[in-house]
Amino acid sequence: MSAASTGWRRAARWVSAIALGGVLSAACAAPAPAPGGDFTLTDHHGEPFHLASTRGKVVVIFFGYSMCPDVCPTTLSKLASVARRLGDQRDLVKTLYISVDPERDTPEVLKADLEYFPLDALGLTGTREEVDRVVAQFGAEYRIVPTPESAGRYAVTHTTTLYVLDQGGRVRLTFPYEATTDEIVTGIRSLLGPADAPEEGTRR
Amino acid sequence: MTNFLDRIRSAPTGLAPLALLALLSIAPAPGLGAQASAVSVTNAWVREVPAGRKTTAVFLVLENSGPTERAVVSGSTVVADTLELHEMKREGGMMAMSPVQRIAVPAKGSVELRPGGLHLMLFGVRQPLAAGDTVPLRLVLDDGSRIEVRAEVRSMRPMP
Numbered sequence: 001m002s003a004a005s006t007g008w009r010r011a012a013r014w015v016s017a018i019a020l021g022g023v024l025s026a027a028c029a030a031p032a033p034a035p036g037g038d039f040t041l042t043d044h045h046g047e048p049f050h051l052a053s054t055r056g057k058v059v060v061i062f063f064g065y066s067m068c069p070d071v072c073p074t075t076l077s078k079l080a081s082v083a084r085r086l087g088d089q090r091d092l093v094k095t096l097y098i099s100v101d102p103e104r105d106t107p108e109v110l111k112a113d114l115e116y117f118p119l120d121a122l123g124l125t126g127t128r129e130e131v132d133r134v135v136a137q138f139g140a141e142y143r144i145v146p147t148p149e150s151a152g153r154y155a156v157t158h159t160t161t162l163y164v165l166d167q168g169g170r171v172r173l174t175f176p177y178e179a180t181t182d183e184i185v186t187g188i189r190s191l192l193g194p195a196d197a198p199e200e201g202t203r204r
Numbered sequence: 205m206t207n208f209l210d211r212i213r214s215a216p217t218g219l220a221p222l223a224l225l226a227l228l229s230i231a232p233a234p235g236l237g238a239q240a241s242a243v244s245v246t247n248a249w250v251r252e253v254p255a256g257r258k259t260t261a262v263f264l265v266l267e268n269s270g271p272t273e274r275a276v277v278s279g280s281t282v283v284a285d286t287l288e289l290h291e292m293k294r295e296g297g298m299m300a301m302s303p304v305q306r307i308a309v310p311a312k313g314s315v316e317l318r319p320g321g322l323h324l325m326l327f328g329v330r331q332p333l334a335a336g337d338t339v340p341l342r343l344v345l346d347d348g349s350r351i352e353v354r355a356e357v358r359s360m361r362p363m364p
C-alpha cells in the first residue's frame with residue numbers, strides 16, 4: 001500500500017472518529033500541534049513509569065482523583081467494558097489514570113481503586129510539578145476547589161476527556177466523558193487495525 | 205460543682221443505666237412528632253466500595269406526592285462518618301463536584317440522583333461494601349420529617 005493511500009486511510013479514520021466522538025474539545029478539533037509527548041511519573045506499585053515504555057500499544061489516558069466517587073469510577077468501569085469488548089485485542093491496549101490530587105493519591109490509594117477493575121491499567125502520580133507538566137502537555141486542566149463545609153476539605157475540578165494514543169505515542173483521538181463504550185471500542189479498533197493482522201509499524 | 209452527667213457517672217454502677225434511661229425519656233423521642241412524609245425514595249443504590257477506598261456515592265429517586273415543595277437537607281448512615289449532599293456539574297470540558305445545601309423535590313414531582321449529577325456522598329466509609337449488601341440511610345427533610353432508606357450496593361465492574 002502506498003504512503004499516500006495509508007495517509008488517506010488514516011485521515012478517513014480521523015474523520016469517522018470525530019463523527020463518532022461527538023462533542024470534541026476545541027484542542028482536538030482544531031488542526032493545532034498534537035498535544036502529548038513523553039513523560040515520567042510514579043505508578044501505583046511505586047515504580048517509575050515512562051510513557052515511552054508503552055510504545056507498540058494503544059494507550060488510553062485520563063485525569064482524575066480517587067476521592068471522586070463518580071467520574072473516575074464511571075470512566076474506569078466504562079474502560080473495563082471496552083476491554084471486555086476488545087476481546088483478544090485488549091492486550092494491545094493500556095489504560096493510564098493520572099491523578100491530579102497527588103497529595104492524597106499515593107500509589108497505595110490508587111492501587112485500591114485500580115485492582116478492583118478487570119483492566120490493564122496503571123494509576124500514575126508524582127510530585128505536583130510532575131503532574132502539572134503532564135496536564136499541560138495534554139492540554140488538560142484542573143482546579144483545586146476548597147470545600148471547607150465538606151469532610152472532603154477540597155474537591156478537584158478536572159478535565160474528563162479520554163486521550164487515545166497510537167502505538168507511536170501520538171494523541172490520535174479524544175473522547176468526551178459522555179462517549180459510549182461502543183464509540184470508544186470503534187475508535188480504538190481503528191487504531192489497532194484488523195484483529196488478525198496488526199497494523200504496519202506496530203512494534204510488539 | 206457537679207452537673208447532671210457527672211452525677212450519673214458517679215452513681216453506683218447498677219444505677220447508671222437507669223439514670224441514663226431517665227435522662228433519655230425526658231428528651232422528646234426523635235421522629236415521634238414528625239408526620240408521615242409526602243416524600244418517598246425508590247431505586248436507592250450505592251457504588252460498591254473495595255477495601256482501601258473511603259468514599260462512595262449513593263443514588264436514588266425522590267418523589268413528592270404532596271402539594272408543597274420539600275427538600276432533603278441532611279442525612280446519615282451507620283456505614284460512614286459523614287453523609288453529604290453533592291452535585292457533579294459540567295464546566296466546559298471539566299467536571300466539578302461541590303456540596304449543596306439542599307436537594308429540592310418539587311410538589312407532585314420527583315428528582316433523580318444519578319451518576320454525573322446530584323448524589324449523596326459518603327466520606328469515611330468504615331468497611332468495604334460488597335455488591336448485594338444493603339446500606340441503611342436516614343434522610344432529613346426541611347419540615348423535620350425523616351425517611352429511612354435501604355440502599356442496595358451495586359458493582360461497578362462490567363457485567364459478564
Ligand SMILES: [Cu+2]
Nearest residue numbers: 069290301325
Ligand atoms: Cu461527591
